[in-house]
Amino acid sequence: MTVDVLVTGFGPAGAVLTAMLGERSVSVLAVDPATDTYPHPRAAGLDEEVLRLLVRLPGMADLLDDVRTSSRATFVGPDRRLLLAAGQGPAELGVPVGAFLHQPSLERALRAGIAGLPSVDVRLGAAVIRRDGGRWAGRILPNPQVRTADGATRLLDDLLTPSWALLGLGADPTHGLPPAVQAWARRRSATFLMISQPGGAGGVTADCPVVEDLDGTVLRMLGRTGHPRVAVVRPDRYLLGVFPADRLAGVLAGDQEPG
Numbered sequence: 001m002t003v004d005v006l007v008t009g010f011g012p013a014g015a016v017l018t019a020m021l022g023e024r025s026v027s028v029l030a031v032d033p034a035t036d037t038y039p040h041p042r043a044a045g046l047d048e049e050v051l052r053l054l055v056r057l058p059g060m061a062d063l064l065d066d067v068r069t070s071s072r073a074t075f076v077g078p079d080r081r082l083l084l085a086a087g088q089g090p091a092e093l094g095v096p097v098g099a100f101l102h103q104p105s106l107e108r109a110l111r112a113g114i115a116g117l118p119s120v121d122v123r124l125g126a127a128v129i130r131r132d133g134g135r136w137a138g139r140i141l142p143n144p145q146v147r148t149a150d151g152a153t154r155l156l157d158d159l160l161t162p163s164w165a166l167l168g169l170g171a172d173p174t175h176g177l178p179p180a181v182q183a184w185a186r187r188r189s190a191t192f193l194m195i196s197q198p199g200g201a202g203g204v205t206a207d208c209p210v211v212e213d214l215d216g217t218v219l220r221m222l223g224r225t226g227h228p229r230v231a232v233v234r235p236d237r238y239l240l241g242v243f244p245a246d247r248l249a250g251v252l253a254g255d256q257e258p259g
Helices: 012-023 048-054 103-114 179-187 217-222 245-251
Strands: 005-008 028-032 043-047 072-076 082-087 098-102 120-124 145-147 153-155 165-169 191-196 210-213 229-233 239-244
Touching: 005 012, 012 028, 012 103, 012 120, 043 048, 098 103, 103 120, 165 217, 210 217, 217 229, 229 245, 239 245
Parallel strands: 005 028, 028 120, 165 191, 191 210
Antiparallel strands: 043 098, 072 082, 145 153, 145 210, 165 229, 229 239
16 A cells, blocks of 8 residues: 555544645545544633634534634633733634634544545554564664763764764674665765673774763663664664664665665
């Protein structure tokens, strides 16, 4: 199955995005592990800009019939003491300047409208699972102090370029890389580092810099003793995943090559 956009999460934000794309005939697959809307009653306060957007979406034509309008915002503390009260001014966009609504009812109406969009496929009770990268995929890389070969103490992030990074956890991340993967790394000015255990940098040799994880932060999060792995770090410092060293070439080449 091939679609233009995958929406993971079909709550209020995911449903609005799905509806906006579907109205423009963009092919969308929306998935959510839950099979129904959140079951507990909730109230939501919206301003006129959001209301103007919502009433134009499929299933939302009667939205304003079921809201409680408001032209004043009041903020109170935990002891109910007034903190701030402010008027919101006159309505200028053809909808109330503010309104409160019952969120589960809104979600159900919006989902009913989305069901009529031919370019949208919604699958509830389904989740997205990364094919590679394990449970580390999507986590942010920690930034502990490390010791470099010259004995200096640095923050790990200071040793990385603004591009991709490959961090060997008990393994040399440059070892055995085929030409295609080497070219991938060169194009992105990728950083290669080998992370050693606390006190374990001495005697370690590799074809890339070796740094000592002083308090074991990175290795505790990402590594397993006796199982050499390589963490692939995106430019935004989030992890594409952590892979067995012998699978790295396959991850960074062919169909699985990151963008």
